[in-house]
Amino acid sequence: MSKQIVFAALFCVTVLLFTGIVAAEPVLLRADSGKNVTEMNTTLHFFDLGVGKAVKLTAPSQNWKVQAVLIPGTDGWNETQTELPAARTIAVEIRDSDFNLLYHWSDIQLEYFTFPAGLGVARIEVPSVAVNGDFYVVLYERGAVMTFAELDNVKDQSFIFDRSTGNLYRGVLPVGDNKTIPVNWVIWAVGE
Secondary structure (H helix, E strand, O other): OHHHHHHHHHHHHHHHHHHOOOOOOOEEEEOOOOOOHHHOOEEEEOOOOOEEEEEEEEOOOOOEEEEEEEEEEEOOOOOOOOOOOOOOEEEEEEEEOOOOEEEEEEEEOHHHHOOOOOOEEEEEEEEEEEEOOEEEEEEEOOOOOEEEEEOOOOOOOEEEEEOOOOEEEEOEEEEEOOEEEEOEEOOEEEEO
């Protein structure tokens, strides 16, 4: 009798695994060094209107589904302040390898980037956007939030997207004297 129960349980688990009813573990995709943010050489940075920080990621399988975008950063507030910052609109887009828009999300930053300690990781849920091969996640901060730029271990997968022209430029930060340095934007995608 006990062998029949064990066999039946194994059969049920096998059926669930092969039919996809049991969810796979979420996968985190990154375009930075992969280190913990506290171990990276970073700076906080923001762009005003018109441009976004884009990261190029590669789906680990066909029809991989983006379920959330994670962005370490801040809107400048912490629990020592008595007033919250002004509510400002931010946006996130998911685009395919040809930069066609697959998903657009926008909201005010307060719910996502206002943390008691000042810094935190914003989690922006998306409705399981299917992607294949290379795709882009774009953040439009619009001066509302500051996010991390990693200054070392540059992977050439971070870009500046000029939404008005559709042009994509290498992700860089100015360092003075009309010079720039390449960076990794610290923007992650989670999915399965």
